[in-house]
Structures are given as structure tokens and as C-alpha cells.
Amino acid sequence: MNIIISNASTKPIYEQIYGQIKNCIISGELTEGDALPSIRGLAKDLRISVITTARAYDELEKDGFINSVAGKGSYVAEKNLQLVREEQLKQIEQHINEIISLAGPCGLDEEDITGMLRLMWDENHREEKP
Amino acid sequence: MNAIEINGLVRQYSGFTLGSLDLALPSGSIMGLVGENGAGKSTTIKLIMNAVSRDAGTVSVLGVSNQDAAFTALKEDIGVVLDEAYFPEVMSAKNVGSVMKNTYRKWNGKVYQDYLERFSLPPDKAFRDYSRGMKMKLAIAAALSHDPKLLILDEATSGLDPMVRDDILNIFNDFTRQADHSVLLSSHIVSDLEKICDYIAFIHGGRLLFCEEKDRLLEEYALVRLPKERLADLPEDSIIGQKCSEYGAQALVLRSRVPEDLPLEHTNLEDIILFLARGDQKA
Secondary structure (H helix, E strand, O other): OOOOOOOOOOOOHHHHHHHHHHHHHHHOOOOOOOEOOOHHHHHHHHOOOHHHHHHHHHHHHHOOOEEEEOOOEEEEOOOOHHHHHHHHHHHHHHHHHHHHHHHHHHOOOHHHHHHHHHHHHHHHHHHHOO | OEEEEEEEEEEEEOOEEEEEEEEEEEOOOEEEEEOOOOOOHHHHHHHHOOOOOOOEEEEEEOOEEOOOOOHHHHHHHEEEEOOOOOOOOOOEHHHHHHHHHHHOOOOOHHHHHHHHHHOOOOOOOEHHHOOHHHHHHHHHHHHHOOOOOEEEEEOOOOOOOHHHHHHHHHHHHHHOOOOOOEEEEEOOOHHHHHHHOOEEEEEEOOEEEEEEEHHHHHHHEEEEEEOHHHHOOOOHHHEEEEEEEOOEEEEEEEHHHOOOOOOOEOOOHHHHHHHHHHHHHHO
16 A cells, blocks of 8 residues: 655645545445554554544544544455445545536537536447447 | 653753743653753753752653652663763673663663664774764663663764765664653754654754654744735745745745635744744844
């Protein structure tokens, strides 16, 4: 598993860890029951604060991605499909918002954008089913 | 448990008063003590070791009051490194090892030997012929070789080159892999502290301006650059410090108090400290 911490990012460090572990779980790189590195171990390996790492784990547990067993460590929780779906829907909405905000300056209206979407959708599906 | 707990500590000198100081270093973490020269960092460290007398307050280290008789025995668990390493000039690293063996009950010759190798310190060279970096590394090796639970370091990285400093920071980082190991280090090289500390305590003119989790500090504060006229538009309680030049203004602001659309820049510890120290002078 790769975790890359950027000091230049505007995202707080705990959010960076949270996001990257969450992505590993959603993408299936980490699966149910996998042990996560210990909080202290991960913090020291990444050379970041233990408190910040603990905060990221707390958030992951609160959102149902991992389970922590006192004295043993943290494990990837059973994949909550509903949760994953919601997460992906949120991402789709975000991208659509970006499209809308870019469309204005380009002088494109709703019809142009849906037209583009339909065209690209068809192309993609044709590639999948040759 | 707190590795160090300071309550209402006061020490008066003619013309300078330290305190009243309240500070706690949670066990398992690294705390950086920052402040300009003469702010009271070294005095604080001496007071923690009960090496100078105090006028008021209490200090407990690893759960024991430092004025208790039990504190003498507890010193086995504390590794201290001051800003200058003092060993007799003619002694070699090997000699230092044999003296320490008779000083500390928990002295571990093997660990010491490993540190000498890791630091590439020649064991037979006289202390006076060591460079400043080597002297410092020797002091740190000695402090780490009696299995301490707490490391206290006063300006241990100042005057050393970046590679050696990074080496030493790595050692502190590894030292705290164990949950009952803690470190208190003072430095005015703020970037060093930013690299490894969990908590930052800022002492300014004998007073503690803040003691906060490092990452929270970096999240709370932000830097903003804007035309001077627009500075007045910001809520007054959002500005921590400001610097104006002919061509514009720079301000350290609290993220939570400024309008959301304001373009904020990520700040660093050094900026926060500089703005806070300067802001204090104006007041």
C-alpha cells in the first residue's frame, strides 16, 4: 500500500491518510480482515505525528471502513457496498459540477453537454463490446 | 500519563521572569520547545531537571515530583543532552563508555557500541579532537544507552549540518516507536521541530504563548496575501499578525474566521512563530 503525504497540499495530513486508506479499501487493494499498520508504526514510518495518524484511523472507524480491536490493532471492515456506492455517487456529482462550471465560460449549454456525454458514452461502450 | 507535567512554575531572575508556566508532555510523544534566544527554554529544561531552584510551582517527571527523594533514582530513566557536550577532553568514546558503565545501573555497552558505529564515531580518538557534530552525537549516544524512557535535549541540533541533524531526528523518531518513550527538545531551528514533533510549545519572553498539537496549528492558521486596502475588510479577530510593504500586505489569519472564498496559503511553523512573536511586540 502506498501512502503519500504532501506538505504542500491544502488538505490536512489526517485527511490525506484517511483518503488514501479509504481509496485502497474501495478499490479492493485492501480487503476485509486485512490488518492495517499500527498507528504508531505508520506515524513513525511516515515521520508524521502519532496524534494525526490516530485521528485518521478514528475517522475511518467512525465511517465504518475499519474496525479497531483494543490492544490488537485495526482491521479492514466488511465492505459496505452502500457506503462505497454513496462515495462514488458523490464523486460523480463533483465531476458533473466541474463540467457545469467549465461549460459556462465555453458558451456551452445543457444540450451541448448532454450531446457530448451521449457521444462519449456510446464510444466507450462500443470499445467494451467489440 | 504525562511524561512531564509542569504546574504554575515560576523562576525569577533580576530583569527576567519565567512563568507562570503550565505544560504537559503526554507519554509517547515528542514536544518541541521553541522561542528566541533568552526566551526561557534552557531555564525551563533546568527547572525540569531541578538543576536550578524555583520560586513557585511543581514539576513531575514520569509521575514523580522532581523534588522528591525518588527523583534521584528516576534519573536513570532520563537521558539529557545539553547544548554543549561536556566530557573530559582527554577521554575517548571508549573511556566515556567505561565511566558510564559505572554510573548507570542500566547501562548497555552493546547499544552504546552500536550507536558509535551508526554515528561513525572513532572509539579511540580523544574527545577534544572530535568535531562539534561528533561531540553532539557522542552525547546523544551516551544519553540513549542507558535505556531511558524520556529524552530531554537542549538545542541538540543547533550548529550541526543538515545531514547530521536529519540523522539525529531519525533517531528521536525511532526512539518514540515505543509508546512509553517521550522526547522534549528545544531548538530555534523551527523546521527541525516541524519535521518530528507531535506538540509545539512556544515560549516568548518568559511566557508560554501556546502549547498545541503541531498539525492542528498548521490547520488552524493560514497565510493570506492581498492589497493593503483589503486588509481592513477582514474580521478583526481573524488576523493574528500582519506585515505591510509598499506593494501589498501579508497576514496570518485563522482559517475558521475568514470568508471562505479568500485565497489562503498553507503556512508553516516558522511563519506562525514569527507572526506571533512580532504581533506581541506591537501590543
